Amino acid sequence: MDDTKRYERLREMYGNGDIGRRKFLGLLGAAGAAYGVQMPFGNMAFAQDVSQVRFDGWGGVVSEAFREKAFDPFTAKTGIEVVDGTFGSGDEYLARVKTAQEGEYNIAHLSGVFDYARYHNLGYSTALNTDNIPNLDLVIPKLVDVFRAVSGDALSCVPYDYGTTGLAYNRKYISDEEMKEQGARIMLNEKYKGKIGGWSDWRTRIWYGALQTDQDPNNIQDMDAVWDAIRTHRDLALKYWGSGAELMSLLAEEEIYVTEGWSGRIYALQEQGHDIGYYDPPNGFGWQECLFVIKGSPLGAVEELLNFMLAPETSIAVAEAQNYPPALDPSKVDLGSKIPTLPAFDPSGKLDGLTFANPDYWNGNEAEWSKMFGRVQKGY
Amino acid sequence: MATIEQSEKRAPWVLLSPALVTIALLLVIPLMFIVVYSFWLRTSVGGVEAAFSFGNWQEALTDRFYRDILLSTIRIAAITTIVCAFVGYPVAYFVARARGVNRGFLLLLLMLPFWVSYIIRTMSWINILGVSGALNSLLLAVGVIDEPIQMLYNETTVILGLVHFLLPFMILNTYVSLDGIDRALEDAANSLGANPMQTFWEVTLPLSVPGLAAGGLLCFVLGAGTYITPVILGGPTDAMFANLVFEAIITQLDWPLGAVLSLMLLVVLGAVVLTYNRFMGLGQIAKGIG
Structure with a gap:
């Protein structure tokens, strides 16, 4: 990077309010001194701000x-x-x-x-x-x-x-036909008790609770029904996962057969040779x-x-x-x-x-729903 | 003369001052911040509003949800402590009675777990108890089971993970206490007609109680404050009180409520420590971890 560009960038930062006048002048002074005495103070001074x-x-x-x-x-x-x-x-x-x-x-x-x-x-x-x-x-x-x-x-x-947060399932135990037929409700199916997973994110849980109760996730009318669906899922689930790595591990090790999953992570599992299917139900989480x-x-x-x-x-x-x-x-x-x-x-x-997700709708309910989910998650 | 006396009085404070300053900066002042936060309010977008309200305290103290999780946390920590005592005591006894190189080697083995990350140690149970883990693979290979057993993600595995984490604290404290017992006392009991079992129950065990109690205190306090073990090894409903603090602060962005919950846990654990100090004295813990 040449000195001119460095100066322009510094001036731009000052103009954007990212650095104060005192710091701007100080850096200019350091650069001037460096130029005058042929020492690298200017580079060092500036490097602290934009070299990283x-x-x-x-x-x-x-x-x-x-x-x-x-x-x-x-x-x-x-x-x-x-x-x-x-x-x-x-x-x-x-x-x-x-x-x-x-x-x-x-x-x-x-x-x-x-x-x-x-x-x-x-x-x-x-x-x-x-x-x-x-x-x-x-x-x-x-x-x-x-x-x-x-x-x-x-x-x-x-x-x-x-991407989407759709339904990921182990095709050894769940067929494509069964998945399409049951959609999001497959995660409330007693048959798979102890082999169901789910993301511990309150938005995702409520979104899928809405789908499981045939409601529009961006305009939920019956929130009690959604909480009941989340409770049912909780009681059937083996584990709420908290990261993409955990999601992939639970599916790959066959600890769980079905969960919601992030489309890219499921594709990565498929690329690794795991027979994991992926299905976006109607109104799936984009x-x-x-x-x-x-x-x-x-x-x-x-x-x-x-x-x-x-x-x-x-x-x-x-x-x-x-x-x-x-x-x-x-x-x-x-x-x-x-x-x-x-x-x-x-x-x-x-x-x-x-x-x-409609940001106004979801952020407007964030305080209440995230707190309520914390309780439902723990058995309430 | 007065100057020497003053100097002697000042000396301990001068020597203690680095520790006092550190404690003040890293413990007391942050704690004061938490106390102040506990009276503030969460704004609608997740910020905080400087106010003076008892609302958070009222909610935390009157809501059954928080009380139940706190009691559940105390129960899990207590079970963990008891298991650690039963498993750790024989090990500590064995190490204390070992001689020469063996003892050094055994003590080295006790310290080994501290060299590996707590999270890694906790996660290792997934590879041991998982559906395709070592134990299931072994049982399947020898024909004991036909299909893998689901062993992970429940309260038992949470307690198992905690015992794995806390057992060295129990063993080391108990070992220090056992090692300090004058063997002449046991010899005296034997010479007075006590058999080995009576000697253990009447002499050795009572004299080792301070170490056992110190280990128990550490196991209980650390166990009750744990956060990561239930996250890694617990099922959907296996949460402890520290998980509530995390959720209030991180997920719900409700720092004032998180502050209240933190202080509640601090008060409960502080009461346990004070009770221990009243009857046993905290000095024993310093011996165990020193």
């Missing part, structure tokens, strides 16, 4: 895909190191962000528009300069619009991939993931990384490795041969076949 970007994601095969296909090539190209961490859930990560200093966390691989809305409502969003992310034009417009609607036309993220930029991040470096990650060659490579379709519009970008075979992939780019 922090990224947090879901771990496992997803993190491996990001590391290998995106971060390492990005570092090789720009010299900016991407330090990646992991989290088990969006809730856990939000708690970490709340206790952190501004700028400590930069980009998060968040799931669902409801998470974007939560972070925005808590004041952790920023305004990206989309002119610096030209590859955003290649993204499915519907995926971008829902985020703009939350944060008043500004964007604090770029959409990156999408979601999109975004790369959310947290307030206080070095925007220049972050935007450069986001644009790099949205470049078709990077985005397709990551998608193929993590098994989730990319947010790129198939009508604008040739996505190759593997991506059209991934679960949840929509060749039209309109995503009309997927049902997403």
Whole structure:
């Protein structure tokens, strides 16, 4: 990186309010002194701010895909190191962000528009300069619009991939026909008691409770029926899993025969040779993931990384490795041969076949439902 | 003269000051924050509002849900402690009676678990007790069973995981106590006509009670505060009180309620520690873990 670009980036950070006037002038002074006496103070001073970007994601095969296909090539190209961490859930990560200093966390691989809305409502969003992310034009417009609607036309993220939380089942014990016939209710079937799993996430449990009681997950009328369905599932379940790795282990080891599962993780199991089926029931849980930029991040470096990650060659490579379709519009970008075979992939780019969680509805009920689920989960 | 006296009075405080400062910064002040948080309120979007309300305390103290989970936690910790005592005492006795190189080797074996992550140790049970784990594979191979037995993800496996984690604390404390017993007392009992069993019940066991109690206290307090074991080895309903604290703070973003629940657990465990200190003294624990 040359000095001019370094200066421009510094000025941009100052303009965005990411660093204060005193720090801006201090860094300029350090750079000037370094130039004057031919010492590396300027580089060192600036390096502390933008030579490193922090990224947090879901771990496992997803993190491996990001590391290998995106971060390492990005570092090789720009010299900016991407330090990646992991989290088990969006809730856990939000708690970490709340206790952190501004700028400590930069980009998060968040799931669902409801998470974007939560972070925005808590004041952790920023305004990206989309002119610096030209590859955003290649993204499915519907995926971008829902985020703009939350944060008043500004964007604090770029959409990156999408998938579903559908039904995963061991085909040795459950046939495709039986799965299609029973749909979400298969997880309330006494026949599979002790061999049923489920994600310990309250949203997913309530979503599937709605499906099991023939209700619209985005407009539940009879919440008591949903809680009863969750209780029934709880009493039949062997285990609530808490991570993608645990989900894959429980299915692969045949501890459980049926559970909800994340489409990409189930595809990974299938790739490993396990005879695991995957079925998205009507109104199955669709979601999109975004790369959310947290307030206080070095925007220049972050935007450069986001644009790099949205470049078709990077985005397709990551998608193929993590098994989730990319947010790129198939009508604008040739996505190759593997991506059209991934679960949840929509060749039209309109995503009309997927049902997403309404962020206003779900976030509006979050406090009450997450607390109630905590009780129901423990036998109440 | 007065200066020397003052200096002598000051010396302990000077020597203690690094520890006191550390405790104040890392324990007392954060605890005060938690106390303050417990009176605040959760906002609708998951933030906190500085207020002064007893609502969180009222909810936590009057809601049967929290009381039941607390009692269940105490029950699981108590069972774990008792199992640790029964399993750990003979081991500690054996180590205390071992001589020479054997004793050093056995003590080294006792310390080994501390070199491996607690989470890894807990997860190892999945490979042992799982449907395709070592035990089921063995039973299937020798024809004892026709199909795998479901052994994991229930309260028993939670207790098993806790015993695995806490047993070394029990053994080490009991060993220290047994090792400190003057063998001449046992010889005296024998010479007065007591048989080995009577000697054990009348002399050895009573004298080793302080170590057993210290190990029991550690097992109980650590067991009651555990979070990860029920998550890894428990079924859907196997939660302990620390899991409630986690959910309140992380999942529900209700930090004020999480603060109240943390303080409730602290008070209960603090009462156990104070009771122990009243009758046994905390010095025994320092011997065991030192």
